[in-house]
Amino acid sequence: MKDLDIKGGTVSFKGANGDEIEGYLATPAAEGSRGNVVVIHHMPGYDRATKEIALRFASMGYNALCPNLHYRDAPNADSDDAAAASRANGGVPDDRLIGDVNGAKEYLANLPSSNGKFGVIGYCSGGRQTFLAACNIEFDAAVDCYGAFVVNPPAPEFPVRMNPIANQAPNLSAKLLGLFGIEDQYPSPEEVNRLDEILTELGKEHDFHIMDNAGHGFFATDRPSYRVEAANKGWELIRDFFGANL
Amino acid sequence: MCTYIVEKVEISGSAKGRNGWFSSDEVVVSFDHPVHAMDDHTLNIDFLKSDGSPTDRVALEIRPSDALKFAMTILAVLEEAPEALK
Known part of the structure; x- marks a missing residue:
């Protein structure tokens, strides 16, 4: 299959504060001009699935290009050990995330x-970090x-440090595709609908x-939370959305 | 969701990791997504060496209901042990 003629490997680039961090770069093998995607990994880390x-x-x-957001917490460690170190830290x-995503974007821009x-x-x-990045880059x-936690703050019993960031929505630079699950409570459908309303009020293009x-x-194909129908529909929406905009 | 519910406790003990035994002086207990266990969220325990490498780690991911049984068992065993030996 020609579409699987691809290359992947680790690269280094400057992230937040000029720190050298690593990322995983995947590209088509063929030469050509093409769009670019920064992939932000989930909390369990810069792992195989991402x-x-x-x-x-x-x-x-x-x-x-997927930047390793946990690189500083445990340079060159396995992704699960680095994720544990990040969790403990x-x-x-948020500011480091913005710098690292910007560094990944700059790396892609220079290809x-x-x-x-x-x-x-x-x-x-x-997902939250994507919204944050798109409001600052x-x-x-x-x-x-x-x-x-884009709209709603964490519940009082959750000692997370993340703050809501919907107040940054006026700065959203990109068209936004949002993919959510009806059974999810974080974010709940109500929170998703509120963000939908905020973006509509601001005239920000979103779907x-x-x-x-x-x-x-x-x-997540390696987790019990995987839902093949929703995932397949999601990938089709992503294909069409990036196809139209990148 | 990523809860980032994390507590740390200093301990004095040993753990056996990928490179063999090491002195562990810190345990990080969290409730969050697991890496390997087949639950959305688990009680996670990392035995660490605070000045060691992140790979000096013994990791556990336990179903929350089982973690409670585990904790109760620890308490029961400690209760059973002679006071003079603690």
Whole structure:
């Protein structure tokens, strides 16, 4: 299959504060001009499943780069050990996330095959971080996959450090595709609908889908949360959305 | 959701990791997504060496209801042990 003539491997680039971090770059093997996607991994880390997502974007004809957001917490460690270290350190700070995603975008911009169009996608905590990135960095298209705490603050019993970021929505630079599960409580359908309203009021172009028979993590093929119908529909929406905008 | 519910406790003990035994002086207990266990959220326990490598880690991911049984069992065993030996 020609669409699986792809390349993948680890690269280094400058992230937040000029720190050298690593990322997983996946590209089509053939030369050509193409769009670019920054892939933001989920909280369990810079893992095989997320690198496979980057490879999938390469098979779809994009340059894809996934920054290792936990690199500083445990340089060169296994992704699960680095995720544990990040968790113990309180997670990924928002300002560092913005710098690291911007560094990944700059790396992609300097590839000879870059067409100057940029997308960003993230899952779980990466969904919120996608919204955050698209409010602070210029992107053409963004895909938020079930990111929580964009509108609602964490419940009082949850000592998470993340703050709601819907107040940054006026700065949203990209068209936004939102993919959520109807059974998810973080974000709940009510929170998704509220963000939908906020973006509509602001005149921000967006397209939200709350999938039936799906909860949090329905794209994760190696988890019990995987829902094949929702995931397949989601991938079709992503294909069309990036196809139209990148 | 990513809860980032995390508590740390200092301990004095040993754990056996991928490179053999090491002195563990810190345990991180969290309730969050697991890496391997087949539950959406688990009670996670990492035995660490605070000044060691992140790979000096013994990791557990336990179903929440089982974690409670586990914790109760620890308490019961400690209760059973002679006071003079603790």
